[in-house]
Amino acid sequence: MRDVVxxxxxxxxxxxxxxLRDQGFEGxxxxxxxxxxxxxxxxxxxxxxxxxxxxxxxxxxxxxxxxGLDVEWRLGRxxxxxxxxxxxxxxxxxxxxxxxxxxxxxxxxxxxxxxGNPQGVHTLRTLDDARALRADLLPGRRLVVVxxxxxxAEVASTAAGLGLAVDIVEAAAVPLGRALGPEMGTACGSxxxxxxxxxxRAVGVAGLSGDPRVTGVRLDDGRELPADVVxxxIGxxxxxxxxxxxxxxxxxxxxxxxxxxxxxPGVVAVGDCANSHRDYTGDRLRLEHWTNAxxxxxxxxxxLLGAEHALPSHHAVPYFWSDQYGHRIQFAGHxxxxxxxxxxxxDPAASAGAGFLALFLDSSGAPVGVLGVDRPRPFGRWRRExxxxx
Amino acid sequence: xxxxxxxxxxxxxxSVRVQGSVAIAVFNVDGELFAIDDTCTHQDxxxxxxxxxxxxxxxxxxxxxxxxxxxxxSGPPAKTPVRTHAVVFDGDHVYVDETVPxxxxxxxxxxxxxxx
Ligand SMILES: Cc1cc2nc3c(=O)[nH]c(=O)nc-3n(C[C@H](O)[C@H](O)[C@H](O)COP(=O)(O)OP(=O)(O)OC[C@H]3O[C@@H](n4cnc5c(N)ncnc54)[C@H](O)[C@@H]3O)c2cc1C
Ligand code: FES
Numbered sequence: 491m492r493d494v495v496x497x498x499x500x501x502x503x504x505x506x507x508x509x510l511r512d513q514g515f516e517g518x519x520x521x522x523x524x525x526x527x528x529x530x531x532x533x534x535x536x537x538x539x540x541x542x543x544x545x546x547x548x549x550x551x552x553x554x555x556x557x558g559l560d561v562e563w564r565l566g567r568x569x570x571x572x573x574x575x576x577x578x579x580x581x582x583x584x585x586x587x588x589x590x591x592x593x594x595x596x597x598x599x600x601x602x603x604x605x606g607n608p609q610g611v612h613t614l615r616t617l618d619d620a621r622a623l624r625a626d627l628l629p630g631r632r633l634v635v636v637x638x639x640x641x642x643a644e645v646a647s648t649a650a651g652l653g654l655a656v657d658i659v660e661a662a663a664v665p666l667g668r669a670l671g672p673e674m675g676t677a678c679g680s681x682x683x684x685x686x687x688x689x690x691r692a693v694g695v696a697g698l699s700g701d702p703r704v705t706g707v708r709l710d711d712g713r714e715l716p717a718d719v720v721x722x723x724i725g726x727x728x729x730x731x732x733x734x735x736x737x738x739x740x741x742x743x744x745x746x747x748x749x750x751x752x753x754x755p756g757v758v759a760v761g762d763c764a765n766s767h768r769d770y771t772g773d774r775l776r777l778e779h780w781t782n783a784x785x786x787x788x789x790x791x792x793x794l795l796g797a798e799h800a801l802p803s804h805h806a807v808p809y810f811w812s813d814q815y816g817h818r819i820q821f822a823g824h825x826x827x828x829x830x831x832x833x834x835x836x837d838p839a840a841s842a843g844a845g846f847l848a849l850f851l852d853s854s855g856a857p858v859g860v861l862g863v864d865r866p867r868p869f870g871r872w873r874r875e876x877x878x879x880x
Numbered sequence: 881x882x883x884x885x886x887x888x889x890x891x892x893x894x895s896v897r898v899q900g901s902v903a904i905a906v907f908n909v910d911g912e913l914f915a916i917d918d919t920c921t922h923q924d925x926x927x928x929x930x931x932x933x934x935x936x937x938x939x940x941x942x943x944x945x946x947x948x949x950x951x952x953x954s955g956p957p958a959k960t961p962v963r964t965h966a967v968v969f970d971g972d973h974v975y976v977d978e979t980v981p982x983x984x985x986x987x988x989x990x991x992x993x994x995x996x
Contacts, residue, residue, distance in 0.1 A: 508956070531957075538923075553959040781942065784957065811941060818925075818941075866929040866940035874931070 491590040491756075491794065492517040495579050497569045498595030498729075499523025501531065502761025502783040504551055506593045507559055509791035513799070519561050520587055522579065526566035527617055528552055533780055535620040536644035537813050540627070541651055546617070569596075574737035574754045591794045594733070594744055594752075594759040595787075598726035598778060603636070603695065610704040611720045614641060623721065629653030631718040634707045636695055638665035638679060640812045642723030646687050647814040656687040657715050659707060663692040670821070673831050674848060674861055677838035678819060684843050685815045690715075726778055728763045741765060743776040750790030758790040769880050770806050771824050779810040804877040817843065818866065822873040823859030826852035835865060847872070884915075884967075884974040895937075897928040900978045904965060907948055909935055914948035915965040915976045922958040 494510060496503045499521050507519055523529075529551040538544035564581065571580040572592065579587045600613035612623045623645075627633065633649045635642045638660035646656045658665075664672050665679035682689045690709070699706040699714065706714045728743040739745035739753045743765035750758040750766060759766075761783035765776040785805050792799035812819040829852045836846030847868050850859030857876060862869030882900045890896050895907045903918035905928035914935075918928050925941035936945045936954065944958035951961035966977040 505956075534923075551956075555959070784942075805943070820941075866926065870929065870931050870938075870940050 491515070493589040494519045494591045494593065494794070495577075495587045495589040496521045496593040496595060497572075497579060498593075498597055498761070498763070499525065499529050499563065499565060500595065500597055500761070500783075501529065501551065501780065502597065502763075502787055503593065503595035504529045504556075505784050506595060506760055506787035506791055507561055508556070509788040509799075510795070511559055512788075513791055513795055513797060515791075515795060517590075519559075520564060520589075521561050522564045522567055522569050522581060522587070524566070524568045525616060525618070528563075528565070530617055532615070535617065536614055536641050537648060539620055540614075540624055540645065541648045542624070549617075568732075570732055572733055572736040572738070572757075574733075574752075574757055577756055589756075591756045591758070593787075593790065593794075594730075594757065594763055595761050595783075596729035596732075597762040597783075598728045600722070601725045601727055603698070603722050603724070605697075608698060608700045608704040609702050610700070610718060611698060611722065613722050614645060615726065623719075626719045627652050627654060631655070632716050633657070633719045633721065634659060634715050634717040635721045635723055636707065637661075637723035637725070638682070638689060638691075639723055639725065640666070640810075642721065643678075643682070643814050644812060645721050645723060646682060647685070650685055650687050650815070654719070657707075657717075658682060658687060658689045659693060659695055659709065659715070660689065660691050661694045665689065665691070669825065670861060671825050671831060671850070674838065677842045677846070678814075678863070680842050681815050681817060684841060726762070728765075728776060730763055741774075745774065748789075749793040750786055751793050756794070758794060760787045760790045768806075768808065770808060770876075775808065777808055777810075779808065781805070781809045803880060804874045806880045807873055807876050809873065815843075817845070817864055818862075820862045820866065820869045821859065822869070823850060823857075823876045825850050826858050828853040829858065830855075832857075835868060836863075838863075881968065881975040881977055884976055887969075887972045887974055890974065893932055895928040895930075895932070897926065898976065900965075900976060904976055904978070905937075906967065906974070906976060907932060907937060909948065913967040913974060915967050916946065916948060916951055917962045917965075919962075920944065920946075920958060921953070921960040921962055927962065 531549045534549045568582040600615040633654045633656045635646045635658045638658045664675040666675040694710040696708040696710040708714045744759035746766040748767045762778045807822045809822040832849045834847045838846045845864030847862045847865040849857045852858045860872040890908045905918040906915045920939045929940045930937040945954040951964040968975045
């Protein structure tokens with residue numbers, strides 16, 4: 491193997507390059523990235539960067555240790571097609587890159603509301619999004635967040651801290667219900683009201699008012715919430731449309747095995763765009779989590795180099811964290827259908843603000859997931875305990 | 881000198897957090913005590929809540945590993961070492977000496993030796 495093309499210049503792409511070099515690959519590496527920025531970290535975009543406590547420099551992902559990576563960057567360039575069997579990547583300016591191996595690390599993009607959006611309506615996925623949103627989050631303004639998922643919740647928390655009046659509109663009866671189930675979703679959702687943010691549940695968005703700038707969010711129960719700024723946080727879609735016709739198996743992302751290998755030799759997929767088999771759950775999952783994007787690449791790089799790379803076992807347990815209103819939420823494992831929840835510490839019903847630790851049990855009563863709010867130490871123990879299942 | 885506690889307050893494999901000019905985490909690795917700045921240099925997590933693995937601690941948030949002897953991270957996401965501090969014993973009393981220059985490789989405080 492002499493030539494590698496990596497498509498996507500963010501966490502998973504960079505982690506793959508580092509892993510290839512770490513594991514001894516000395517050939518040519520070209521990294522193609524649609525954004526013009528050098529790789530940066532996304533989680534702070536809704537937290538420290540948005541809140542003004544971290545600078546653009548501080549969220550950069552590359553450091554002095556990366557000087558020796560010897561990468562040809564193609565930033566501000568988009569891959570538009572892949573000839574999978576031939577491993578040829580075509581860029582938007584017509585350049586064709588032929589490689590022995592192709593790494594797909596194109597991540598995901600924010601979903602938007604249908605129709606055109608007036609000014610003042612934002613999604614949050616990229617640094618450019620965050621710059622624009624930050625400029626709009628002025629104290630005293632009214633912000634409506636559409637969607638009480640993790641990103642919506644974090645934006646609400648940060649904006650409340652900046653002195654905006656914040657409403658959240660959530661279509662489901664329980665925020666975070668899909669990830670955490672009714673009890674724990676309710677417990678985490680209670681952080682909003684406890685911090686003066688109004689959460690409107692079980693109500694959809696009928697449309698946006700205002701021209702040229704947004705003035706309100708119309709709800710499908712007939713109400714209208716006044717708004718100077720709107721953030722749409724309704725999930726993300728994998729960036730894989732450009733791979734249509736490539737010969738790759740696609741299904742809500744690029745289908746891969748546990749190592750990131752696709753159905754085509756020499757083509758791997760990693761991070762948010764990969765729908766990979768997970769040994770922990772025994773099925774395929776597309777994880778939109780930072781830790782997955784950091785760690786999966788070492789395994790995929792080894793697969794390309796014909797080697798094995800084993801992660802520490804607790805890293806096989808899906809994991810994410812979220813920071814809201816000064817509280818740290820951590821989750822590892824998964825929520826099993828037909829399972830239940832057992833609270834180990836604290837009282838989530840009283841107030842999530844005091845912190846708690848809860849286990850997710852499967853239908854046989856065995857722990858398969860753990861949720862901690864401000865409980866990093868027991869959380870870490872359980873995360874390791876869960877790994878023993880693999 | 882910051883008083884940490886009696887040696888028996890810090891069981892093997894455990895850690896305690898004390899307040900110096902910044903928060904400091906003190907770890908007991910098989911009877912050898914190590915002290916480092918408590919706040920991870922990557923973002924904002926308390927390393928005393930982390931997982932001890934030999935002579936390293938894994939950050940409880942994003943799993944950067946720091947060598948307790950040097951403060952150096954073994955790899956991403958942390959880029960910067962944490963400061964290490966000397967651990968000093970007076971009988972069974974454990975102290976942290978914050979005055980040792982940053983980045984110095986510090987030998988572990990041994991419960992049996994080193995009396996100030
Ligand atoms: C605001 C925000 C907050 C988050 N907070 C957390 C958190 O607290 N905890 C957590 O676990 N996770 C969090 N995440 C998720 C985490 O950031 C992602 O899991 C991670 O960034 C995924 O990395 P990736 O490299 O796979 O994809 P991405 O970071 O999405 O990067 C993909 C890159 O590929 C580029 N690209 C796409 N298509 C093409 C193409 N055709 N040609 C060239 N380039 C292309 C894109 O422009 C992008 O730069 C957060 C995400 C966001 C947006
Ligand atoms: S805060 Fe410690 S690794 Fe990120």
